[in-house]
Amino acid sequence: xxxxxxxxxxxxxxxxxxxxxxxxxxxxxxxxxxFLFGGxxxxxxxxxxxxxxxxxxxxxxxxxGVQVIAIGNLTVGGTGKTPVVEKxxxxxxxxxxxxxxxxxxYRSKPQPFHKKIVNLLxxxxxxxxxxxxxxxxxxLLDSEMAGDEPYMLASNLRDVVVxxxxxxxxxxxxxxxxFGCDTLLLDDGFQYWDxxxxxxxxxxxxxxxxxxxxxxxxxxxxxxxxSHLARANTIFxxxxxxxxxxxxxxxxxxxxxxxxxxCIHHPLYFEDVFTGERKGIDLLAGKKVASLxxxxxxxxxxxxxxxxxxxxxxxxxxxxHHRFTQQEIINAINRAKKRQAxxxxxxxxDAVRFPKIDRRDLPFYFMRVEIxxxxxxxxxxxxxxxxxxx
Numbered sequence: 234x235x236x237x238x239x240x241x242x243x244x245x246x247x248x249x250x251x252x253x254x255x256x257x258x259x260x261x262x263x264x265x266x267x268f269l270f271g272g273x274x275x276x277x278x279x280x281x282x283x284x285x286x287x288x289x290x291x292x293x294x295x296x297x298g299v300q301v302i303a304i305g306n307l308t309v310g311g312t313g314k315t316p317v318v319e320k321x322x323x324x325x326x327x328x329x330x331x332x333x334x335x336x337x338x339y340r341s342k343p344q345p346f347h348k349k350i351v352n353l354l355x356x357x358x359x360x361x362x363x364x365x366x367x368x369x370x371x372x373l374l375d376s377e378m379a380g381d382e383p384y385m386l387a388s389n390l391r392d393v394v395v396x397x398x399x400x401x402x403x404x405x406x407x408x409x410x411x412f413g414c415d416t417l418l419l420d421d422g423f424q425y426w427d428x429x430x431x432x433x434x435x436x437x438x439x440x441x442x443x444x445x446x447x448x449x450x451x452x453x454x455x456x457x458x459x460s461h462l463a464r465a466n467t468i469f470x471x472x473x474x475x476x477x478x479x480x481x482x483x484x485x486x487x488x489x490x491x492x493x494x495x496c497i498h499h500p501l502y503f504e505d506v507f508t509g510e511r512k513g514i515d516l517l518a519g520k521k522v523a524s525l526x527x528x529x530x531x532x533x534x535x536x537x538x539x540x541x542x543x544x545x546x547x548x549x550x551x552x553x554h555h556r557f558t559q560q561e562i563i564n565a566i567n568r569a570k571k572r573q574a575x576x577x578x579x580x581x582x583d584a585v586r587f588p589k590i591d592r593r594d595l596p597f598y599f600m601r602v603e604i605x606x607x608x609x610x611x612x613x614x615x616x617x618x619x620x621x622x623x
Contacts, residue, residue, distance in 0.1 A: 243552035253453055254446060266452065273452035280449075280457055287426050295402050296430030297409060300330075300416045300621060304435045305423025307462060308445045309454045310529030310553055312437040313471045313498050313604075315382045315582065318420050320604045321435075322386070322393045324617040325416055333408035334390075336420040338364065338380035338397035363398035363407050367391065376585040381554055382420060384585050402428050416621070423465075424456055433620050436465040436491075440472045441533060443480055462487040467620060470495045472533060473607055494609030494616060500541065503598040506584045512598065516576070517543035523569035523577045523595075524548040525562075527555030527586070537600070538578055546572040559588050566594050 251257045252265050286292040302321060306312045318334060325332045366372070366379040367387035376384035379397055387395040394412045398404040401419060405428060408414040419425055423436055438444075445454035462468070465488055470477055473495035484493060503512045522543035524535050531550045539545055547569050551557070569577050576596045579587075584599040610616040 239556065243555060246552050249451070253448070253451070269452040270448070273449040276449050276451065277458065280461075284426075284461075292426075294427050294429040297402070297405050297417070297428065298430065299405075299409060299414070301405075301419065301428060301430055301432040302416070302435060302620065303419040303422030303425065303428075303432060304437070305419070305421050305425075306437045306439075307423070307455055307457055307459065308439070308442070309450070309456060311442065311454075311533075312439045314421065314437055315385060316498060316602055316604045317435075317437060317469060317471070317496075318382075318418055319386055319389055320613050321617060322390055322418055324613050325418075325621065326390075326393055328614075328617065328621075330416040330621070331394075331412070331414045332416045332418060333394040333396060333405070333412060333414040334383070334386055334418045334420055335401045335404045335408065335422075336366075336380065336383040336386075336395065336397050337399045337401070337425075338383055363396040363400075363404035366395040366397055367393065369394045369412060377556070381582055381585055385582055386420070388585070400427075401425055433466045434464055435467045435469060435620075436462060437469045437471050438480070438484070439530075440470050440474060440477060440480065440495075441530070443483075459487055462491075465491045467492045467494065467616075471498070471604075473497055475607070492609065492619070494606060496604050496606050498537070498602045499605035500537065501601045501603055503578070503600055504581075506579065506587055506597045506599055507589070507593070514541060516598070517541045517578070520544070520575040521546045521573055523565070523572065523574035525565045525577060525579045525583065527551035527553060527557070527583050528580055529553045534580055534600075543576075543578075546574050554586075555583075556586050557583070557588060559590050562587060562590050563592060566592060566597075569595055 252262045253269060287294060304314060304318050304321065306314060322332050322334055364374060364379060366374045366383045369392050372387050383395050383397050394408055394414060396404040396408055405417045408417060423434055444459050447453060449455045468484060468491045470480065477495060481493060500514045502514060503516045517538060520543055522538055522545055524538060526534055528534060535545060535548055549565050565577065574595060576598065579599045581599045581601055606613055606616060
């Protein structure tokens with residue numbers, strides 16, 4: 234039942250994305266775009282009212298007395314945020330900080346519905362402790378319970394605490410009291426206004442689609458108007474190609490004081506999804522490649538594979554955060570073989586959602602990437618030092 238619901242929800246999501254990006258142009262799609270445009274006007278009003286309530290101190294934020302770094306974006310998905318969060322955590326840890334990553338756990342397994350209803354009816358405060366994905370020593374939850382990004386971060390950072398809870402004031406307090414953390418990283422935290430204090434806002438802007446299609450949700454992918462970029466302390470232009478003069482000019486008009494840093498997603502190596510065997514980045518040179526992904530911007534990922542020398546002969550795309558079944562993996566293998574592919578490649582974010590399968594008809598790898606700064610700071614260590622150790 235749950236799997237059928239997921240399939241239905243993903244089909245709706247795919248349809249809506251095709252409508253808002255105008256890939257569907259029939260009268261039904263045009264009519265729906267009109268309704269969505271009206272919805273985006275209401276959404277904009279809601280965002281501004283909520284922001285005003287915080288500014289007027291009707292809604293009150295909290296402080297926990299530690300360094301808080303919120304890393305997020307203006308748009309929904311696709312900016313390459315997770316590798317940036319990982320890099321910040323790694324550099325802060327290496328500099329001697331006791332770091333906790335606080336995530337809301339998008340599409341993690343939710344709290345049982347009956348508990349939510351009982352708490353709501355009895356006006357109970359939710360006292361359930363946050364989910365501990367990693368205690369800084371061991372990986373404690375799987376990707377379904379934790380969510381894709383928290384699980385991936387905990388897998389790559391075994392000595393960093395990773396907690397999941399929608400209430401990040403609660404999870405931040407838990408990180409301080411239980412693990413002695415002195416630095417909190419809010420994963421996808423730009424719109425999380427409940428936690429302030431010694432806070433630094435880092436906003437990521439994708440060079441390829443800086444402000445989505447320029448519309449707010451649900452007509453577009455913007456969570457806030459571009460003018461709200463003025464709240465950012467540091468701005469990262471991700472997936473930079475060096476041709477950023479026009480984008481930088483627009484950013485400067487919206488926020489003239491924030492430091493602007495350009496970065497790329499630099500491939501490190503390929504790792505076998507099922508065995509953990511690692512290969513160099515020259516693995517794809519001269520090979521026919523099939524790709525399998527369930528991410529927000531698969532085009533960027535696929536383009537990266539061709540840049541590494543692969544010839545793309547087959548690609549299969551699913552909705553963002555799709556949880557793969559055995560049959561879907563087997564189908565992808567079969568179709569890749571029909572196209573005479575030598576290898577199948579996916580992303581690390583997708584690989585954490587793969588089920589175990591026995592078939593090994595084709596080599597199956599994910600590409601491990603890290604963030605590399607190309608302008609605006611000497612390196613990531615320099616960037617973190619300016620933000621956290623001034």
